[in-house]
Amino acid sequence: MVVQSVRGAPKNQAVQETLEDYTLRFAPRSYRRWKPAVVGSTALGGIAYLADFSIGAGIGLSYGTLNALVAILVAAIIIFVTGLPLAYYGARYNIDLDLITRGSGFGYYGSVLTSVIFGSFTFIFFATEGAIMAQGLKVGLGVPLWLGYLITTLIVVPLVIYGMKALSRLQVWTTPLWLLLMVAPLGYLVVVDPDSVSSWLAFAGEEGAGLNAASVMLGAGVALSLMAQIGEQIDYLRFMPPRTAENKRSWWASVITAGPGWVFFGAIKQATGAFLAFYIMGAAGAAATEPVQQFMGVYELFMPVWLAIPLAVVLVVLSQVKINVTNAYSGSLTWTNSFTRITRRYPGRIVFVLLNLIVALVLMEANMFAFLNSVLSFYANCAIAWVVTVAADILINKYLLKLSPREPEFRRGMLYPVNPVGVVAFLAAAIISIAMYFGALGPVVQPYSPIAAVVIAAVLTPVMAIVTRGRYYLRRTDDGIEEPRFDAEGTPVATVYTCHVCEQDFERPDVLASGSTGEVICSLCLTTDRTGEHVLPA
Structure with a gap:
């Protein structure tokens, strides 16, 4: 009817x-009344985070500039290739990554596994960005870290409650100022001190060696932890208007740029973080991986300290708000999704906005930032296994083998509770790669755990579809x-x-x-x- x-x-x-x-x-x-460019720019506003600078700094200082740049490039290519089919599906069919995952090899309840991974991603990175903002408040205003953590948590609540409408305005209006504060000082540094770039390129890092495959893979493993960021991009891209003959170019440009294309902006920020950490290493010491210290070091080159510190604080706070409204928003979506399916009760998204923020606050108070790279390296294996499994199901099982239904399905009763295709591929890739990461398979292969997660998930997903003949995708048609x-x-x-x-x-x-x-x-x-x-x- x-x-x-x-x-x-x-x-x-x-x-x-x-x-x-x-x-x-x-x-x-x-x-969905926004134009493709508006949706795309809103999605890109979510990548304003400063964790990239810390990640790049950690990789660069540990393994040297050459290894860091190659690691960042390897990670960027993998993230782009796997993110493209997911971004297309989210924008084309207007569903988020959890709904995509359900019909792409995991089943109605099977995708709860991956929802937990994505939910963890949102509060891990909320805590990371919140810690960076708290560092900025401490340096600029003398705010104690514990109070800074609380401020950074509470400041996003009024903004994230109202979802896409409020977030689109926030991201569009704050992006020009954010770009000015970030790009202008970096351009000035390169112009006034060009020799710093050549010195940085020759930097060997703590390991003191040239190009090394193990170092590259260890660095790439940290960068690949950001693979789950495509889920946050899709949370915006699902509001794309229908693709038509008139908007086809802008539609594709927005989907590619704001979908998998986010990683190239992220890679540039990681490389920049490695450069800035090297530049201020002598003066900042262990704090060289902190973005607020990196930008203060650059600002102080061409302006008085009394102005450099406030500008660095403004950049840090602005970046933190832009990304953490996205972290809180996406986290609330995925936790609500999982809770409602399991309990069959719908408490409302706002409950999980608050829960996500509480967990992030606990992580901040526990000083997670101090061992950030270790947390991200471990987490990367789970995120990679999930995203690659879904991407392989879309690319191979749907379009090449045609064993997976091309049109997405997410509704209860239409799907089997669990589909062994995605669940088995994901668990195998995650468990084996995590075992490699902790050295269970020997020190020689230990650095290659992220690549193992990619290969196992990409190979096992179509193999499982062939073995099961695709019978566990749809419970009914x-x-x-x-x-x-x-x-x-x-x-x-x-x-x-x-x-x-x-x-x-x-x-x-x-x-x-x-x-x-x-x-x-x-x-x-x-x-x-x-x-x-x-x-x-x-």
Whole structure:
């Protein structure tokens, strides 16, 4: 039954979509009113984080400039290649990475595994950026670190509650100032002291050796921990408008630039962090990996200290706010998603905004920044195994082998609870690579754990699809509604249906027939159906 919008329908917590921002479902065309360039620039605003500078500094000081640059390049290529199919799927079908993961080899409940990984990514990097901001507040204003951690946590709450609408304004309006504060002093440094660049390029690092494969892989492992960033990019890209003949160029440009293209901006920041750490190493000592110290060292070259310190603090605070609203937002989406599927209760996204912030605050107070590279190196293996598995399923299983359904499916009852294709490939890649990282397979292969995660996930995903013959992707192919979910060009259909449970209107990709009454039910009401009466039979 197709029904026009019912303006007087009752509202409850589960359907206040302006506030909840389509947490667990397809983003409808009626909400996606932004142009591709606006969505792309909003997504890129989320990569304003300064952790890249710390990561690059740590790699550069440890392994030398040559090894660091090669490591950063290797990681960037892998992240771009694996991120492209995920970004395309999110933008084309207007779903987040968890919904993509469900239908790309993991199953309805199987993707909870990867949601935990992504949720962990958001609070690890929130804590990292929060620690950097607290360092800036301490240097510039004398604020104790413990209080700085609290301030950096609370400052994002009012901004992140209202989702995409508020975040798009924040990212667009703050980006010009952020670019000015970051790029101008770096350009000045290179102009006034060009010899510093050649000295940096010759820097051998603590290891004191030339190009070394083990050093490159160890450095790449740290940089590859950022692979899960594509999930945060997709949280914005899912609001892309439909791709048409008129907007095709801008659509693709925005998807590529703000999707996998984020990594090239990140790689530049990592290389810059390695350069700045080298430049201030003598004066800053162990603090050379702290971005606030790096930029203060540059600002003080051409302005008085009384002005350099406040500007460095402004840059750090601005960067922290831009990225941590994204971390808090994306984290709230993924934790809500997992909790609702497991418990079949929907507490609202705001509960998990606060939970994510509390966990991040605990990590900050525990001084996680002091052992950041160790945390990221371990985490990288899990993130790589997940992202590569999903990317391989899309590229190989969907488009080459055609064993995985090309059109995405995420609704309860349409998918098997667990699909062994993605789950087995992911677990094998993660467990083996983590064992390598901790030296269980010997010191010779230990540095290569990230590459092992890439290879195992990329190979085992199609192998499992062939072994299972793709039978565990779809529990059923008919959702009980005659109209297809996608038109002839693969664009999600915008026909409006009314859910008979919550009496709200939803577009075609987000609804299916009830297993008990045959009437239309939305995906969220089906998710929270505790009796299972509305689930369609196999």
